[in-house]
Amino acid sequence: MTAKFVIGIDLGGTNLKISLLNRNYKIISKRILSTRNYSARSQLISAIADSVGIVLADNKLNLRQVCAVGIGLPGPVDAQAGLVHFFPNIPGWKNVNLKKILEKKIRIPVRLDNDANLMSLAEYRLGAAKGADNAMCLTLGTGVGAGIIIQNKLYRGSSFAAGELGHLPVNIFGPKCNCGGIACLEAYIGNNRIMQKVEKEFGRKIALEELSRMANHGNKKAQKIWDDVGLYLGRALVAVVNLLNLEKIVIGGGIAEAGELIFKKVRKVVSEQAMPVQAKRVKILRAKLGSDAGMIGAAIFAREGSSV
Amino acid sequence: MTAKFVIGIDLGGTNLKISLLNRNYKIISKRILSTRNYSARSQLISAIADSVGIVLADNKLNLRQVCAVGIGLPGPVDAQAGLVHFFPNIPGWKNVNLKKILEKKIRIPVRLDNDANLMSLAEYRLGAAKGADNAMCLTLGTGVGAGIIIQNKLYRGSSFAAGELGHLPVNIFGPKCNCGGIACLEAYIGNNRIMQKVEKEFGRKIALEELSRMANHGNKKAQKIWDDVGLYLGRALVAVVNLLNLEKIVIGGGIAEAGELIFKKVRKVVSEQAMPVQAKRVKILRAKLGSDAGMIGAAIFAREGSSV
Numbered sequence: 001m002t003a004k005f006v007i008g009i010d011l012g013g014t015n016l017k018i019s020l021l022n023r024n025y026k027i028i029s030k031r032i033l034s035t036r037n038y039s040a041r042s043q044l045i046s047a048i049a050d051s052v053g054i055v056l057a058d059n060k061l062n063l064r065q066v067c068a069v070g071i072g073l074p075g076p077v078d079a080q081a082g083l084v085h086f087f088p089n090i091p092g093w094k095n096v097n098l099k100k101i102l103e104k105k106i107r108i109p110v111r112l113d114n115d116a117n118l119m120s121l122a123e124y125r126l127g128a129a130k131g132a133d134n135a136m137c138l139t140l141g142t143g144v145g146a147g148i149i150i151q152n153k154l155y156r157g158s159s160f161a162a163g164e165l166g167h168l169p170v171n172i173f174g175p176k177c178n179c180g181g182i183a184c185l186e187a188y189i190g191n192n193r194i195m196q197k198v199e200k201e202f203g204r205k206i207a208l209e210e211l212s213r214m215a216n217h218g219n220k221k222a223q224k225i226w227d228d229v230g231l232y233l234g235r236a237l238v239a240v241v242n243l244l245n246l247e248k249i250v251i252g253g254g255i256a257e258a259g260e261l262i263f264k265k266v267r268k269v270v271s272e273q274a275m276p277v278q279a280k281r282v283k284i285l286r287a288k289l290g291s292d293a294g295m296i297g298a299a300i301f302a303r304e305g306s307s308v
Numbered sequence: 309m310t311a312k313f314v315i316g317i318d319l320g321g322t323n324l325k326i327s328l329l330n331r332n333y334k335i336i337s338k339r340i341l342s343t344r345n346y347s348a349r350s351q352l353i354s355a356i357a358d359s360v361g362i363v364l365a366d367n368k369l370n371l372r373q374v375c376a377v378g379i380g381l382p383g384p385v386d387a388q389a390g391l392v393h394f395f396p397n398i399p400g401w402k403n404v405n406l407k408k409i410l411e412k413k414i415r416i417p418v419r420l421d422n423d424a425n426l427m428s429l430a431e432y433r434l435g436a437a438k439g440a441d442n443a444m445c446l447t448l449g450t451g452v453g454a455g456i457i458i459q460n461k462l463y464r465g466s467s468f469a470a471g472e473l474g475h476l477p478v479n480i481f482g483p484k485c486n487c488g489g490i491a492c493l494e495a496y497i498g499n500n501r502i503m504q505k506v507e508k509e510f511g512r513k514i515a516l517e518e519l520s521r522m523a524n525h526g527n528k529k530a531q532k533i534w535d536d537v538g539l540y541l542g543r544a545l546v547a548v549v550n551l552l553n554l555e556k557i558v559i560g561g562g563i564a565e566a567g568e569l570i571f572k573k574v575r576k577v578v579s580e581q582a583m584p585v586q587a588k589r590v591k592i593l594r595a596k597l598g599s600d601a602g603m604i605g606a607a608i609f610a611r612e613g614s615s616v
Contacts, residue, residue: 134466150458157553158442161585164550181581235477242472245465273489277469
């Protein structure tokens with residue numbers, strides 16, 4: 001009897017989301033906790049382990065009915081060893097073998113990966129990137145993260161650090177980035193940078209949802225801000241497309257909610273400025289799985305392991 | 309009896325180079341013709357076919373002792389179909405199925421690919437990129453071409469157009485490029501651009517070899533020109549390294565002859581500005597196989613086919 005269910009977890013700076021999925025990676029039940037309730041690392045690990053137990057109990061399942069637990073994490077992870085290198089936004093996690101610790105607690109096989117990789121895996125298998133041999137999926141938020149599918153497999157790079165689209169330099173001279181780089185894409189289109197620009201432009205704080213509404217209602221200054229986001233993102237994607245000749249680029253995350261404002265500009269920049277063969281081949285699409293993507297990707301990786 | 313030998317051909321805008329290689333891809337005999345002697349397409353194709361015959365005769369071999377012919381070509385090629393899309397620097401080659409035409413003439417299986425891909429394949433298998441799971445090999449010349457090795461295989465992209473490092477935008481605003489792009493790397497460090505800059509700076513034409521000598525002897529203006537080449541190339545490689553987390557980047561071709569002047573600067577930019585994990589992992593090395601790389605790569609692809 002092979003286990004029918006799998007657990008997919010998405011740990012973010014804000015929420016800890018746990019879900020139970022069936023063989024087809026359909027979410028059967030979901031639990032959301034606030035990450036900030038667990039300030040110490042050991043508390044957060046216990047909360048993860050306890051949640052697994054609660055999900056099992058809620059669904060009247062025993063350990064043997066769950067084949068594995070997958071976890072998407074907000075930072076660089078050695079997906080083979082199950083080692084967390086660190087989390088940029090959660091202190092106290094330097095070089096922690098979370099796989100080992102959790103497996104001891106919950107007695108189910110655990111697999112870990114970076115959240116951008118797992119979101120991409122989900123979009124590739126069940127979402128907007130489905131059917132593409134070569135694709136990139138990105139999430140726009142405070143950071144700009146991406147996962148790369150190459151020849152039908154998640155490509156993690158030589159030290160599990162591939163996909164850092166947010167740290168593609170888009171200018172020779174420009175602002176210094178926290179990563180050590182200069183003029184990184186994220187330094188122009190990360191949420192915080194957009195907010196700063198908005199405050200400077202309008203003399204007050206405006207939520208990005210509101211900024212989108214304003215642009216959609218014809219506000220020129222708001223339109224210009226989104227247009228610039230599209231220009232910078234588009235230019236980074238010209239680099240990606242010329243270099244990797246991808247079939248699909250899928251965009252999700254907060255800023256992507258600005259919708260056609262960004263997509264229209266990004267598509268225009270890529271179609272006009274990428275090389276003709278590459279520009280013709282690539283489709284730039286909106287992500288399909290929304291905020292469940294991380295949990296679904298975690299479940300796929302947990303069940304299928306290194307073959308994905 | 310399996311055929312012992314393989315023929316590797318490198319067709320460039322200047323030279324047509326044909327070589328006979330043994331099972332270990334050692335070049336046994338080599339023949340170099342001037343491409344410009346054959347202005348019509350049919351003449352050039354006949355010259356290739358005739359050369360194969362001459363190489364066989366010179367080495368007292370019959371058709372059955374050669375398993376295949378591989379050809380590296382200076383433009384985009386559909387390596388699966390054996391179709392030449394076009395050559396930027398040789399007119400008259402739009403959508404030519406060179407594989408079919410040549411196989412009919414020479415009665416030996418033929419495989420074609422882009423020259424940058426085949427040079428990379430050679431450096432990966434027998435040169436400076438040996439042993440790396442993930443690598444990029446680039447040639448600096450009039451153009452900036454590159455081939456990418458991902459998970460131990462040549463990565464060609466979804467329409468055989470991956471690796472266009474020369475058309476990575478390095479600035480948001482900048483010179484228009486022939487490819488349709490803006491501020492492409494090639495528009496800053498292609499041979500012709502360097503020559504233009506030299507003429508402007510020194511008021512006369514200076515060969516790049518001479519420019520290297522001047523820089524090595526302390527000429528500040530010459531040093532500044534190479535330093536800028538290193539800066540621009542370095543920044544493009546920061547993008548590549550952050551995105552692909554490669555183990556090795558191998559640099560060859562004309563400009564690379566400027567040697568330590570460029571390598572030192574490129575390595576400095578990458579080590580200071582790429583993300584720490586990626587910067588630590590990557591080695592930036594000089595190509596090993598020189599101008600034979602294209603023929604060797606062609607021979608490897610011809611013999612081993614789609615498994616490489």
